[in-house]
Amino acid sequence: MDKSKSPLSIKSIHKFSRIDNLSFYFFTVQYITIMLFLFYLKLDYAAWATIPIILLFIQFSFSKNFTFPQKSVLAVTAITLFYSYSYILYGKSLNYVILAYWTAIILLIVIRYIKLMYLFLGVIIVFVLVTNYYDFFGFDYGNKQNFESDIYNPLFYFMVIMISLYLIILLVARTTAVTLIINDLKSKNNELNESRAELKKLQINKESFFAIMSHEIRTPLNAIKGISDILKSNIQSEEDQNLLELMDYSTNHLLALVNNILDFTKLNDGVFTLQYSEFNIQKSLHSLFKMNERLAIEKGLVFKIETTDNLPNFVYGDKNRINQIVLNLLNNAIEYTKKGSVTMKIGGEYAANNKNEYLLQVIIEDTGKGIDKTLAEKLFQKYATSNASKNSVGLGLTISKGLIDLMKGKISFESEVKVGTTFYLTFPLPVVLKKEKDVEDVEKDFENTNLKMLLVDDNKINLLVLQKQIVNKLKKCELTIAYNGLEALNLIKENQYDIILMDVIMPVMDGIEATTHIRALTDSVKNKIPIIALTANVGEKELNACLNAGMNDFVTKPFEINALLKIMSRELQSTNVI
Structure with missing residues (x-):
C-alpha cells in the first residue's frame, strides 16, 4: 500500500466543496437573471428584493463556514421569504410565482430534510390560502386593480425555464457527488483489501516467528532438563541435589514464560484448542502440590492440601491446562x-442434572499481601501484575482466565490487603466410568520388558540425554540411533522395532515424511509400529500434521521422562507388546 498518496477522503471532501460552490454560483447567476427580468416587467419592488438573496448566494459561493446542508436550509428560507413577499405585492398579477415555491420544496427533498419540507409546504399553503381569502373580500393584497400589465405568458415561460435549469444543475451536482462517493468507497475498499493482505502476511510471519522461536528455545531447554533429571538420579550430595532442583525450577520457569507467550498469542487469535484425555484428578493435583512443597517450606510457610472423599477416580479433560492454571495460582500464592x-x-x-459430570472446585488460600482495589479491577487483563513481582510478565492470570472460559469453567477471588487472597476455580469435567487399573503393575511390567527402540533425532545432545534417561528407567531396552528420517526408514526396512521415538524437524528427511513412508510399507507389522513424535513445535497445525501423517502420539519438548514413558506404555499395551 502506497503511503505517499494523499488520503482519498480528503480529496473527495475537496471535490464535494467544489460542487457546493458550483451550485451557489449558479444560484447567484439565476437570481441576477430574475432581478433583470423583474425590472424588465416593471416589478421593481420584487426586483430590489432579489439583491439580499444574490448577496447571500455570493457569500455561500466562497464561504467555508457552513456545510452544504446548512447553506441549503438558509437558501430555502430566503427563497421562500422572497416569493412570499412577491406574492403579497403582485400575487394577482403573478399567479405563476407559486411555481417558484417548488424550488425550495425540491431542494429540501434532495437534501433529505423531509420534516422541514413538510413544515415549509404547510406554511406556503396556509400563506397562499390566507392571501386569496382576504383578496376575495376586496383587500387586494395582490395589487390587481392598480397593476394592469399583462405579464402572464412571459412570466410563466420564464419560471418554467428557470426551474428546469435549476433542477438540471441540481441533479448534475448531486449525481457527480454520488459518483465521487462511489469512487471513494471503491478506493477505500481497495485500501481495505490491501490492508487485509498485509495483515494476513503479518499473521503468517508472526506465526512463523513464534514457531521458530519456540522450537529454538525448547530444544536446548530439553537438553538442560534431561541432564538435570539424569544427575538428580545419580548424585547423592544434598547440596548438589538442591542446586539441580534450582536449575530444574529455573528451566520450568523459562518454559512457562515461553508457553505463556504462545498461549496468549493463540487465545488472542482465536486458534487455541484444548487437548482432552482421561486422567486421575487426585493424583494430578497432588503432584502439583508436591512440586511446590519444597519452595513453600524454604520460605517458612505452612503448606497444606485438603481433599474431599467424593472425588471420582478418572475424568475427561485437558489435564495439562488445568495443571497450568492451578500451578500458576499456587506459584503466585507462594511468591x-x-x-x-x-x-x-x-x-x-456431581452436577445436579447430570451425574456423569463432576464440578471440580479448587480453592487456593494464602495469608499474603493481598490485592489492592486498583489491581483487582484489572487483574485478568494482560500485563496486570504487582510491582513487587520479580518472576512474572503479567500474562499468567490473563491466560488462566482465557483457558477457563474455553473449558466453560469459572474463576473468582476474594482478597483483603495485608490479610490474604482466596481464588476459587471451577471446572466441569465428564466422569470416566471405569475401574482404575493397577497402574503400578503395568509400569513394573513395562520397566522389565525387553524392548527394541529406535531413536531418531539430528541433535546429538538430545540423543545423548534421551539415551541416558531411557536406560535409567528401562533396564532391558535395546536402543538404535538414526540421525534423520531417511536413515530411520532404511533401518526399519532391515530390522524389527517395538517402538519409534521420532523428532519432527530434521535434515535430509523430516519426521513427517519418514512416518508417511513407514505407514506405506507393505509389511503389515512394520507399518503399524507405534511412532511417538518428540517435537519442539507446539503449534496446533504442526501437532495435527504429526497425527495426520500417522504418528500415534506426540510429546513436546522439554518433557518429563515419566510423561514420555507413560505414553510409550499405553501405545505398547495397545499392540500387546506388554
Whole structure:
C-alpha cells in the first residue's frame, strides 16, 4: 500500500466543496437573471428584493463556514421569504410565482430534510390560502386593480425555464457527488483489501516467528532438563541435589514464560484448542502440590492440601491446562506470601442434572499481601501484575482466565490487603466410568520388558540425554540411533522395532515424511509400529500434521521422562507388546 498518496477522503471532501460552490454560483447567476427580468416587467419592488438573496448566494459561493446542508436550509428560507413577499405585492398579477415555491420544496427533498419540507409546504399553503381569502373580500393584497400589465405568458415561460435549469444543475451536482462517493468507497475498499493482505502476511510471519522461536528455545531447554533429571538420579550430595532442583525450577520457569507467550498469542487469535484425555484428578493435583512443597517450606510457610472423599477416580479433560492454571495460582500464592500459610483445597460435587459430570472446585488460600482495589479491577487483563513481582510478565492470570472460559469453567477471588487472597476455580469435567487399573503393575511390567527402540533425532545432545534417561528407567531396552528420517526408514526396512521415538524437524528427511513412508510399507507389522513424535513445535497445525501423517502420539519438548514413558506404555499395551 502506497503511503505517499494523499488520503482519498480528503480529496473527495475537496471535490464535494467544489460542487457546493458550483451550485451557489449558479444560484447567484439565476437570481441576477430574475432581478433583470423583474425590472424588465416593471416589478421593481420584487426586483430590489432579489439583491439580499444574490448577496447571500455570493457569500455561500466562497464561504467555508457552513456545510452544504446548512447553506441549503438558509437558501430555502430566503427563497421562500422572497416569493412570499412577491406574492403579497403582485400575487394577482403573478399567479405563476407559486411555481417558484417548488424550488425550495425540491431542494429540501434532495437534501433529505423531509420534516422541514413538510413544515415549509404547510406554511406556503396556509400563506397562499390566507392571501386569496382576504383578496376575495376586496383587500387586494395582490395589487390587481392598480397593476394592469399583462405579464402572464412571459412570466410563466420564464419560471418554467428557470426551474428546469435549476433542477438540471441540481441533479448534475448531486449525481457527480454520488459518483465521487462511489469512487471513494471503491478506493477505500481497495485500501481495505490491501490492508487485509498485509495483515494476513503479518499473521503468517508472526506465526512463523513464534514457531521458530519456540522450537529454538525448547530444544536446548530439553537438553538442560534431561541432564538435570539424569544427575538428580545419580548424585547423592544434598547440596548438589538442591542446586539441580534450582536449575530444574529455573528451566520450568523459562518454559512457562515461553508457553505463556504462545498461549496468549493463540487465545488472542482465536486458534487455541484444548487437548482432552482421561486422567486421575487426585493424583494430578497432588503432584502439583508436591512440586511446590519444597519452595513453600524454604520460605517458612505452612503448606497444606485438603481433599474431599467424593472425588471420582478418572475424568475427561485437558489435564495439562488445568495443571497450568492451578500451578500458576499456587506459584503466585507462594511468591506473594512472606509468612503464614498457603492452602490448596480440592473438592466439588456431581452436577445436579447430570451425574456423569463432576464440578471440580479448587480453592487456593494464602495469608499474603493481598490485592489492592486498583489491581483487582484489572487483574485478568494482560500485563496486570504487582510491582513487587520479580518472576512474572503479567500474562499468567490473563491466560488462566482465557483457558477457563474455553473449558466453560469459572474463576473468582476474594482478597483483603495485608490479610490474604482466596481464588476459587471451577471446572466441569465428564466422569470416566471405569475401574482404575493397577497402574503400578503395568509400569513394573513395562520397566522389565525387553524392548527394541529406535531413536531418531539430528541433535546429538538430545540423543545423548534421551539415551541416558531411557536406560535409567528401562533396564532391558535395546536402543538404535538414526540421525534423520531417511536413515530411520532404511533401518526399519532391515530390522524389527517395538517402538519409534521420532523428532519432527530434521535434515535430509523430516519426521513427517519418514512416518508417511513407514505407514506405506507393505509389511503389515512394520507399518503399524507405534511412532511417538518428540517435537519442539507446539503449534496446533504442526501437532495435527504429526497425527495426520500417522504418528500415534506426540510429546513436546522439554518433557518429563515419566510423561514420555507413560505414553510409550499405553501405545505398547495397545499392540500387546506388554
